[in-house]
Structure formats: C-alpha cells, structure tokens
Amino acid sequence: MEKVPVIIHIDMDAFFASVEERDDPSLQGKPIGVTGSNTRTVLVTASYAARKYGVKTGMNIPQAKSVCPDIILVTAKHEKYTAICSQMVKMLDNFSPLVEVFSIDEFFVDATGLSKIFGPPIEMAKRIKKRIKDETGLPASVGIAPNKLMAKLASDMAKPDGIKHIKPDEIDNTLADLPVEELCGIGRKTKSTLNRMGIKSCGELAKVEITSLVDRFGVVGEKLYFMARGIDNSSVTSFRHEVKEKSMGHSLTLPRDIRDRKELSRHLLRLSDMVGTRLRRQDLIGDTISITLRYKSFKTFTRQKKIEIPTSNTKIIFEVATNILNGLKLQEPIRLIGVSVQNLKKSFPVLSLFKEDEKLRRLDKAKDAINTIFGSDTIQFASITDLDKHEKVISPSWRPQGARKY
Numbered sequence: 001m002e003k004v005p006v007i008i009h010i011d012m013d014a015f016f017a018s019v020e021e022r023d024d025p026s027l028q029g030k031p032i033g034v035t036g037s038n039t040r041t042v043l044v045t046a047s048y049a050a051r052k053y054g055v056k057t058g059m060n061i062p063q064a065k066s067v068c069p070d071i072i073l074v075t076a077k078h079e080k081y082t083a084i085c086s087q088m089v090k091m092l093d094n095f096s097p098l099v100e101v102f103s104i105d106e107f108f109v110d111a112t113g114l115s116k117i118f119g120p121p122i123e124m125a126k127r128i129k130k131r132i133k134d135e136t137g138l139p140a141s142v143g144i145a146p147n148k149l150m151a152k153l154a155s156d157m158a159k160p161d162g163i164k165h166i167k168p169d170e171i172d173n174t175l176a177d178l179p180v181e182e183l184c185g186i187g188r189k190t191k192s193t194l195n196r197m198g199i200k201s202c203g204e205l206a207k208v209e210i211t212s213l214v215d216r217f218g219v220v221g222e223k224l225y226f227m228a229r230g231i232d233n234s235s236v237t238s239f240r241h242e243v244k245e246k247s248m249g250h251s252l253t254l255p256r257d258i259r260d261r262k263e264l265s266r267h268l269l270r271l272s273d274m275v276g277t278r279l280r281r282q283d284l285i286g287d288t289i290s291i292t293l294r295y296k297s298f299k300t301f302t303r304q305k306k307i308e309i310p311t312s313n314t315k316i317i318f319e320v321a322t323n324i325l326n327g328l329k330l331q332e333p334i335r336l337i338g339v340s341v342q343n344l345k346k347s348f349p350v351l352s353l354f355k356e357d358e359k360l361r362r363l364d365k366a367k368d369a370i371n372t373i374f375g376s377d378t379i380q381f382a383s384i385t386d387l388d389k390h391e392k393v394i395s396p397s398w399r400p401q402g403a404r405k406y
C-alpha cells in the first residue's frame with residue numbers, strides 16, 4: 001500500500017503581538033499593533049483584540065487609530081522573535097527529521113510514517129501544540145493535510161489556537177466554495193485577474209482548462225490548475241539542506257555607454273539592492289561579491305572580492321562592489337554592468353553563526369516588508385529614485401508576486 005503523506009503546518013498566532021503580550025502582562029487581551037522596528041509607520045502585525053476592530057497588517061498608524069482609537073503601539077523586537085524561531089526549530093527537530101522554516105513564525109513538519117512513534121496525526125499535532133505552549137508560552141494554530149498547500153490552508157482554518165486536519169477525501173469539499181485568494185500563493189494580482197475572468201472560488205478555477213490557464217498566466221497557469229485541485233508535490237525542505245544556487249546576480253545593459261564613476265556607482269547601488277533583496281527573500285547569504293563590466297568594444301571581465309562575514313545586506317554588497325570598481329582603471333566607456341554574490345549559504349536564524357550589523361539588517365528587513373506590501377519600489381534609495389523607470393532590470397527568476405512559494 002502506498003503511504004499517504006502527512007504534512008503538518010504550524011503557524012504562530014499574531015506572532016509578534018503574542019510575544020509582546022506574553023512579556024508584558026499589562027498588554028494581555030488589549031488591542032496591540034506592532035510597528036516595524038525601523039520604519040515605525042506601518043503595522044507589521046496586530047493582536048486579535050485589535051483585529052476585531054478591523055486593524056490589519058500593513059495599515060499605517062493613522063489608519064489603525066481611526067478604526068481603533070485605543071490601539072497600543074509596540075515596536076517590533078526582532079532579536080526576540082528570531083530567538084523564538086530558533087527555539088521552535090530545535091523543538092520541532094525532535095518530532096521529525098524533516099522540518100522546514102517557512103517564515104519567522106511558520107513551519108512545515110513532514111510527519112509521513114511517524115504514526116508509529118507519535119500516534120495518529122491529530123495526536124502528534126496536539127503534542128506539538130502543547131510543547132509550543134509549554135516551551136514558549138505562545139499560541140499556535142496547526143494544520144494537517146496530505147501536502148503543504150492544504151496543510152497551510154488547514155492551519156488558517158484552525159486560527160486562532162486550533163488544530164484542523166484536512167484528510168485526502170475532504171480536499172474537494174474544502175476547496176469547492178473557497179475563495180481563490182485563500183490559497184497560499186494566490187496574491188492580489190492573480191486574484192483580481194481570476195475574478196475578472198469570472199472565477200471566484202477554487203471550485204470554479206478547477207473547471208477551467210489547463211490550456212486556457214497557461215495561455216493567460218504562463219507557467220503559473222499550470223500551478224493554478226493543480227492548486228485548484230489541492231495538488232501540491234513540493235516537498236518539505238529541511239532547514240539543514242544545502243543551498244542549490246551557488247550565486248545570485250543581476251546585470252544591466254546601460255541605456256548609453258557610461259564612463260562617469262558616479263553614475264556607474266548609482267547603477268551599482270540599484271543592482272546591489274536587487275541582489276540583496278533576492279538573497280534576503282530566500283534567506284541566503286554569501287561571502288564573495290563580484291562585478292562584471294563590459295566595455296563599449298564588448299570586452300567583458302569580472303572582478304571579485306571575498307569578505308569575512310557572509311552577507312545579504314544591500315549596503316555591504318554595494319560598498320564592496322564600489323570598492324572593486326574604484327580599484328579598476330577603466331579603459332573604455334561601459335556598456336554593461338553587473339553585480340553578483342557567490343558562495344551562498346542559508347541564513348536561518350538557528351544556523352546563523354555570523355552576526356551581521358543588526359541595524360543594517362533591520363533596515364533591509366523593514367524596506368523589504370514595505371516593498372512587499374506596497375510594491376517593489378515604494379522605498380528606494382534617494383540617490384537612484386531618479387533613474388529612468390525603463391532602466392529597471394527584470395530578474396531572471398522574476399515571478400508574479402503570489403506565485404513565488406509554490
């Protein structure tokens with residue numbers, strides 16, 4: 001008999017807000033909004049008490065106050081949250097050899113074949129939930145299903161503080177009337193495109209031919225076809241796994257040949273930021289930074305520099321890249337410029353042996369968070385905001401927003 005996979009998804013409830021409530025009893029049960037540690041103008045999360053008033057993640061402070069005048073604002077304490085994340089990974093490691101850190105407060109556990117040790121999946125989920133409560137004092141919701149996509153949906157349905165098991169024969173019913181955007185991976189853009197096509201629910205999506213989806217969405221169309229059926233073959237990637245990519249880079253053919261170092265340096269900044277953003281999105285860091293230059297005559301060369309502490313920080317990548325550029329004697333105007341970071345490794349909190357400059361890391365984090373919510377150029381370095389929009393570079397791994405994770 002073929003073994004049915006059992007995937008457990010754990011999602012901490014209103015994570016940052018719950019941590020703040022745990023550590024300051026006077027906040028318990030009150031409407032709390034947690035603001036970014038660097039840019040204190042946007043809520044990164046809100047407690048359930050605040051959500052009852054309609055407070056939502058991504059709201060700015062005046063918006064939050066207008067719906068909930070009594071909201072208590074607390075600044076995010078990132079070190080504390082990452083420490084709890086590490087604690088969670090260590091704890092979950094006792095349950096299964098396959099634990100994936102999906103985000104700072106979400107984890108996948110492959111529980112396939114583990115019923116001999118922990119009993120039926122639901123019993124295992126209860127044990128995990130109890131361990132989380134005992135060890136961290138925090139509430140979490142747990143979803144169980146035959147794959148990651150459905151397990152994540154199950155934990156959403158279990159919120160707050162619950163457990164939900166979606167068995168294989170329950171998938172069709174669960175999805176029939178479910179709005180498409182409830183599936184992880186279907187973002188705002190995809191949702192509105194689907195809605196415009198007259199598709200609101202996963203059930204409706206499942207009725208569309210794969211060819212029309214591929215015509216409309218490209219590769220993503222194929223994913224949508226499977227998602228609508230609750231099919232997801234992606235595996236739980238252990239936090240110990242080696243990084244597949246060895247390097248990450250971006251290059252740009254300049255709109256005209258450039259010799260001026262200042263101008264080149266502005267392009268380096270934009271490219272460094274693009275590389276840094278992608279590295280951070282995938283929790284990768286690297287210790288070798290290189291720049292590639294192509295002369296007007298098409299002569300192309302690459303120069304690299306190794307740094308002591310692996311990084312994904314825009315400012316550090318940019319500084320090293322600029323350093324390399326400044327050390328070069330340019331013989332001709334430049335027609336193409338590129339930046340890349342090599343020798344990549346995962347930077348999961350639990351494995352983080354290197355201490356990056358905390359302030360820089362938090363700045364990146366805040367910028368990434370805001371750009372994720374409001375679009376990729378909402379916050380940009382002042383010195384490159386005037387670069388023409390058409391000079392923007394499309395990354396080779398570019399994907400529509402919601403489709404990144406599946």
Ligand SMILES: [Mg+2]
Binds near residue numbers: 011012013015105106
């Ligand atoms: Mg959460």
